Amino acid sequence: MRYVINRLGFFILSLWAAITINFILPRMMPGSPADAMFAKFQGQLTPAALDAMKKAYGIGQSTLWQQYIDYLHGLFTFNWGLSFMQYPTPVSDMIRGSLPWTIGLVGISTLLSVFIGTALGVYISWKRRGFLDNTLPVVSMIFQAMPYFWVALLFVFIFGFKLNWFPMAHGYDPAITPGFNGTFFTSILNHAFLPALTLLIGSLSGWIIGMRNNMMYTLGEDYVTFAEAKGVKTSRLMFSYAARNAILPQLTSFAIAIGNVVSGSILTEQVFSYPGIGNQLTSAVQSQDFPMIQASFLLIAVAVLVANLIVDLLYSRLDPRIRTGGE
């Protein structure tokens, strides 16, 4: 119980810190959006129009402190302001439009990566010194060492442009009307394949190697030998005794990875013109769309924090030593 309260405390405190940093950071950026707008109109915009616009955007007419209060208030009333770059679209609308794509693509490929990587890690540690154990970590590392946007670009070029196997952009075929039907879903899968693949191979090795090392460690533990001596079935030995314990140290990384789902794909989404939040964030930063930057930053920070919280709580479920306050 104390543990849970403790974690919640950290969650709230860091949430506040993240929210505040989030408020300060974009305000440290040079150039006001109205200036950018001014430039966009090649000097045709009159000062009066500019002033009116600034007022409409809520810039410069209040103290920083007042802005902070308004910001906090808006935050909790889900009133995240109107986008500068797509004025007057509410930021929440833009996020609502792009978030599902990111969560779908990056979330699923992260989960896949964790699942496949962990499973492979367990497998190769079990078959220690086997062919896969010798090759897989190195091969997967080669991919991890490559810049993933570079891989993504190559993929687009080779598999999309040259070979025509996969589409090169978008979340689904624009010609299809979205709906709950097979063609739409096939199209989504078809479009998600390459980006997901780049994300997958870019992150797989961490899971494989992490899990393998933990497994090696756990397999050396006395309780595993003891269980083997007891005659416990191989599958139970592998999962309930070895993997179950070996996975615990992975949970923190897992939390971070899940949290990074929202932000981890900025470059991938850019390369694949994927309609996700990373894409939005990049263009928001480029056009200094304060409300949009703030909202997506916040979303990302909250995602990491929530993931951390969940994993912490999950940890206490999985590891009875923490649950009941052991050492």
Next chain:
Amino acid sequence: MNEQSIVLVKVEDLVIKFPVRGDRKKKYITPVDNVNLEIKKGEVLALVGESGSGKTTIGRALVRLVKPTEGTITVHGKKVNEIRGKDLKDYRQVAQIIFQDPFGSLNPVKTIEGHLRFPLKKHQGYRGKALDEKVADLLLQVGLTPVQEIRKKHPHELSGGQRQRLAIARALAVNPQFIVADEPTSMLDVSIRAGILQLMNDLKRDLGLSYLYITHDLASARYFGDRIMVLYGGKVMEIADSKELIKNPLNPYTRLLLAATPGSESQIDLTDMTNDPPDLSEDRRGCPFVHRCPLATDVCRETMPALEEAAENHFVACHHLDKREQWN
């Protein structure tokens, strides 16, 4: 014998509390509760008790690795409870400690002589060649030979016994008057243990050192200690001259301990005695041994018996000294 009578270390009403993670609010445990003891110059006080009874904590408090919560520790007539900085540095020269674990107490990445150089430099001011020679002296003194070969080695290249010897050398490097030996042999092989005890015995004789010898082994306590103090649940249960205590144990816990020691002649059936550890919580009352004691009565549950002199120089804390004959 005259020297023997000078009190070097005097501990009065020592209480040590540690915060523990409770379920809701901060709680404390009291692993050391109202302990009084004296160690004379050249004397060995053996401290025995079961695991968790607070032996190490007392030992660490004496060398100021742990700050006492209450009470006073006086060494050479000087109160050392709250000293810091320069005073503490000076005190380090008086009191040293040998840890239980010869593997954990040595820095795996430092050479053997590396462990000795710093204290020699810092506390005794050796430099250059004199320092090298002093290192060799020390190694020789604790029997780490051949010196020139061994000084460049790393701890993992030594056997357990050799490591413990190094730990002793390190304690000696500051030229202390008083050493806390915290179960210095419990992790060593039987064949090596005796050698270490012998070495400590020789040093006591040659250098006039005083020891607080912490152990869980009554036999070695009797061998090495001049007096034995029995601790249970942070409280002193009994204290007497070694032979007297073994021959004539008065506290039920001492007797239980004696009976459990392999090779002892007394037989007590222990199988249905619970193994619950003593209650160390702040607000406990009564005798810590009460839930295991066959003689326990309501008085025991309510008040902690005082330490009384039952025979000459034999102090014991028990409400039921008279009933001890019933239990054998």
Next chain:
Amino acid sequence: MVLRPLKPFFSNGKSATGFIIFLIFLIIAIFAPLIAPYSPSAAIYDPNLPPTADHWFGTTNTGQDIYSQFIFSARNTMVVGFGAGILSTIIGLIFGVIAGYRGGLTDAILSFIMNLFLVMPGLALLIVIEAYLKASTPFVNGLIIAFTGWAWGARVFRSQTMTLARRDFISAAKMSGKSSLRIMITEICPNMMSLIAGNIMFATLGAILAEAGLAFLGLEDINSTSWGIMLYWASSNAALLRGAWWWFVPPGVGIALVGLSLVLMNFAIDQITNPRLKTQKRRKNRGRKAARA
């Protein structure tokens, strides 16, 4: 004698391969001016050449020699990568060791900062800071990467320090009169050498990739020479579409090879760190330490 610390690298094929690749790039980086046939920035050759005898990797659309760019980029990328890797490791060490050693309130505060940095979205944060600093040189980028990316290492160091600080040899060092600072530097850090080395490798890999990503997004001074900048130019000039793969592929391969050499070398470090792989037998607890839960 000098080579002794390198011995573990040759203990198995993987780390030996890594070490050799690393060495090659190190040599390239150090002797770049001697190896590169031309200046990396001079736009004086025929533009858009495919690989020829004079220009091994061809030329760019402004007539720069890609091979020379590649060589000089290796230098910058390595300097930036290792600079950032080492710097972030140092910051991580300061935070981690102090937090782990001091404990209590200090730990609570430092851990909080660590967690905060861990939680802040890395690339996104970088992008915003970059926008603030305007297109910066690879070196400035390295600094920023280090200042935003130290937290993971700090966490690892903290937990390692905590286990080390509980060991008796730290108490022994205190007993010998060492100050806390001295203990941290001379007792704790040397015991984490392999962790530190491992952290430097991964932080370096991370920095190299992050720097490339930033450069690719155009957030780096385009006058500078680095593999990331090369990729930026290649991609903004549609090198692949034009069939000029010799422009697009080498920088990526360069990054991948340096990165690979780092992870491979890390295998050797793993070998040192992982106590299970060591031959030395861990002694059993002869005491009764664990008698109570």
Next chain:
Amino acid sequence: MVEEKQPVLELQNVSVGYDSPAGMVQAVNDINLKIYENTIVGLIGESGSGKSTLGNAIMRLLKNNAVLTSGTIKVMGKDIYGMNKNELRKFRWSQMSMVFQSAMNALNPVLTIEEQILDVFLSHDKSMSKTEAKKKAIELMDIVSIDPRYLKSYPHELSGGMRQRVVIAIAIALDPKLVIMDEPTTALDVVVQRSILDKIKEIQRVKKYAILFISHDFSLVSELASRVAIMYAGRFIEVTDSKSLVHSERHHPYTQGLLRAIPHLTEDDVTIEGIPGNPPNLVDLPSGCAYHPRCPFAFDLCKKERPGIRHVDGREIECHLYDTVQGGV
């Protein structure tokens, strides 16, 4: 001569080596031993002398880098190393079991005590129902006198002594013929240690197991076992009746050294002395008798030739001293 009963455990010329970067570690060297039903045999030796290795070898639980270089191990007449994996899985624990040296770590931290006990029953008897197994688990807890409510607990919630008893309970769950106990009480407090020993004695009295009791504590073993094997550098340098260990005459010099190194609780003013020197390097064993570098009585032959077994007063001693008719000490 009485009719030979079948020994529960029979070791013939057993040698085990570890492959290590430094070379082959000769951890167990040409060991012969028979243990019969209802007997406790003690095995004493200092750290690294190969006790656990022998125990693991009997259980066929050797580490990856260890090999049984020679000899046969038979339990209930069956060659352990002649079985296939499945046979072994069934045989192990139902016929022979082991209490590990580090019982503290022998329990899986994330499973309840009950789950870990049930695993034994359910893996060996497919037909057993869960309720039945649970009932048996409660019985087991009774035998080792632990409140059955602890079945639902996780290992860390139990004290060390209780964990150790749980491990013992698991070891006797299937009523094996042979139980190997590898320093089952080393990590425990004296009082707890004593209560567990009493428990073991009690169980043994009822179940009549053959027990191989590994320890490094002389007094403990001599109290418990009827016969004691003393191991040095992988060899049994002496196998003797435990009663004979009260005095230090006519033993192997190593045994004598050990006996002199132990402080006695009741005897007055006996000086104790350690055995000088260091334990042997098992990769590069001293020639001849491995103990000769530390032996105060060593003479030339000791360096050259490994002594065979001498029968001295019903003890088996490997020492050249006992050739010289009434020689020795």
Next chain:
Amino acid sequence: GCTDKTSTNSGGTKNTGNAAKNPKPLVIGLSPAGQWQENFNPFSNTAMGGTNGLIFQPLYYFDPVSGKENPMLATKYEWTNNNKTLVATLRDNVKWSDGEAFTADDVVFTFDLLKKDPAADSSGIWKEITSVEKQGDNQVAFNFDQANVPFQSYVLGVDIVPQHIWKDLGDPSKAKITKNLAIGTGPYLLDSFTPQLYKMKVNPKFYGGEYEVKELHFPVYSGNDSEQLALTKGELDWAGIFIPDADKVYVSADKEHNKYWFPPSNNVTLYPNLTNPLLKDINVRKAISLAIDRKKLSEQAASGYDPLSSTTALILPRDQAWVDPSIPKDKLEFVFDKDAAAKTLEDAGYKKGKDGIFVSPDGKKLSFTLQTVSGWTDWTTMAQLISQGLKDVGIDVKVQQPEYASYAKNVTGGNYDLAISWTNSGPDPYKQYQDMLNSHGGWNLEKWNDPQTDAALKKFQGTTDKAVQKEAINYLQNVMVNQMPTIPLVNGPVWYEYRTANYTGWPTEDDPYANPAPFNWPAPAITLSKLKPNTK
């Protein structure tokens, strides 16, 4: 709204008829963006492409590429009252797409809206005009404070919105115009919208008759890279993006159908900050200009698409008729001569320092920063080439490439030394000079402040007389040639790629009937009116 039966029927039949031939939708690639947002508000500066011109229409459109005037909702305009009143005659029989009739009231209403909400009046109409009145049934008069003839393109360029819908929408700058509210008079109707793609279908009730291109698709691309790929692969019919080496990359992918034409539309110009005392010195500016190899800039930075700028800054050949004949031929073109550059400086008393960089007579180093925009690779390449070229001569230039917003802030705020930027262009040269050289000009980045220049511009504004206008422009040309307030580099082209596989009739160099880029709204409406399905 309610639709009348006949039109639905006729639309229906037509559609089925076309469906039989199965004409492909015309796919248009707009500028890269993260995602589309459903914003079809003509007064929003972030409205989706097509809002102006395809859905809503202005009265007139003055095309800067062809220089043509295209009547839209008006059929005629006229200056009266000493060029202080502009009278537009509206087209008859125009209907809003919900069936309501378009009237002069709508026009007056629209301008009144802008007056009430300056944020929507992004061209600052109400700074120039004083009132808007209805004259009769089909005329609207705009009254000006003072004569400003060129301003007609803004006034007549305002998109007209229906009063019956907008009167309830509140501030026009904040109105959220989605599919249901996107009621205009243009040739297309919004058909469907998703953040990845929106579709338009042809408006059967369009006053000019139903267009032959029945369906338009606007997919989004997040970057130039992905749009280039899509274009090259033939997934787009019409785009306006930069492609390096277009012949090789684009045309060669499908020689028969893939075409491009990059007509010049403005000047990519090197702006010197004239508040910098060094750059105020004409000799320094001249030396810089002499040291720039414009041919190399064009070839290497812009794949040779960009014609070199004229010293007059006129866009040639469009403005050929405006060229001042008194300027000698050899002065009309820039020369590249490093030695002359160095000599110019030396003659003016500059000396080379030890590091090879010139130092001014009062001891200041010729060392400047050069700003361009991050990600605008053609400019950045130019910047690099310039920097290298100037270094050879002895002028130190450091390239900086901030994000667009900070760049914009820097250049408009005068916080720079040198900057590459564009010039604004209108249907005639006036707009460019006005913005760049007028002391109050909207794009006077260099801060040129010359009363005579201002006077010349004023003269142009006050007249409809071509001869007077020409006189003014001549003066301005001479300012450019002799005083070099800015340093034009190359002509900025309009990026325009098209495919003839599905549709034909595109504007070409030979038939430049409209600004061909699909982002200069409302020009694409004109192009679309001429396109026909490729029946081959």
